Amino acid sequence: MSFATEVMNAALVIAFVTVAIAQAMSMLRLILGPSTGDRILALDTMVVNAIGLIVLLGIAQGVRVYFEVSMIIAMLGFVSTVAYARFVLRGDIIE
């Protein structure tokens, strides 16, 4: 195990901890959020952070399957954000 691999593994651990802290902070905004827009924004940020965590998991385990997982979560996150915003705006999702 060379020095470069050790540096990469340390960076991986730091990235895991940092993105997890970011995820927890956006969850705090989801709980606090005074208005509905803040809560939708916090959920959107949490989806993006979850994609980052899954990508990090794929790097750590060296498995390529996690790509499909993050792709599907990216699509689902966008659709759910738009659906929630439309529900607040129009009182209905599909008119």
Add this chain to the structure above:
Amino acid sequence: MSAEIIGTYAVAVALLIGSIFALVGAIGLLRFNDSMIRLHAPTKVGTVGIGSLLLASMIHAYTFGDGSMHEVLIMAFLFVTAPISANFIAKVNIHKRACDTPPAPPRDETWSTLNVPEADRDIDTSKAG
């Protein structure tokens, strides 16, 4: 210094940049004090943060495996959809009156009606055209 060592260091640097941007976006989301201002911070997470993490994943695949370009798809999808969802959230903020709304327009009798404005009343329109 072989290509594998350079690739490994590049993965480490991309991971650190991405995670720092994710943390900065979350701090901004937590600390800004207005709904519309709060909309600004998490865009960093969506573009540079996730983009850098996916770049790290691509470099890792090319260094240790047979490489993959699939991550570009996620990057492109996030870059395309981030402004759309931000626009929708801004609309929700305006709808919920969670931000400063523009002042009411002045009372006006001529806008979008057939009334001729005061300044144009003495122009004879019957001969024109």
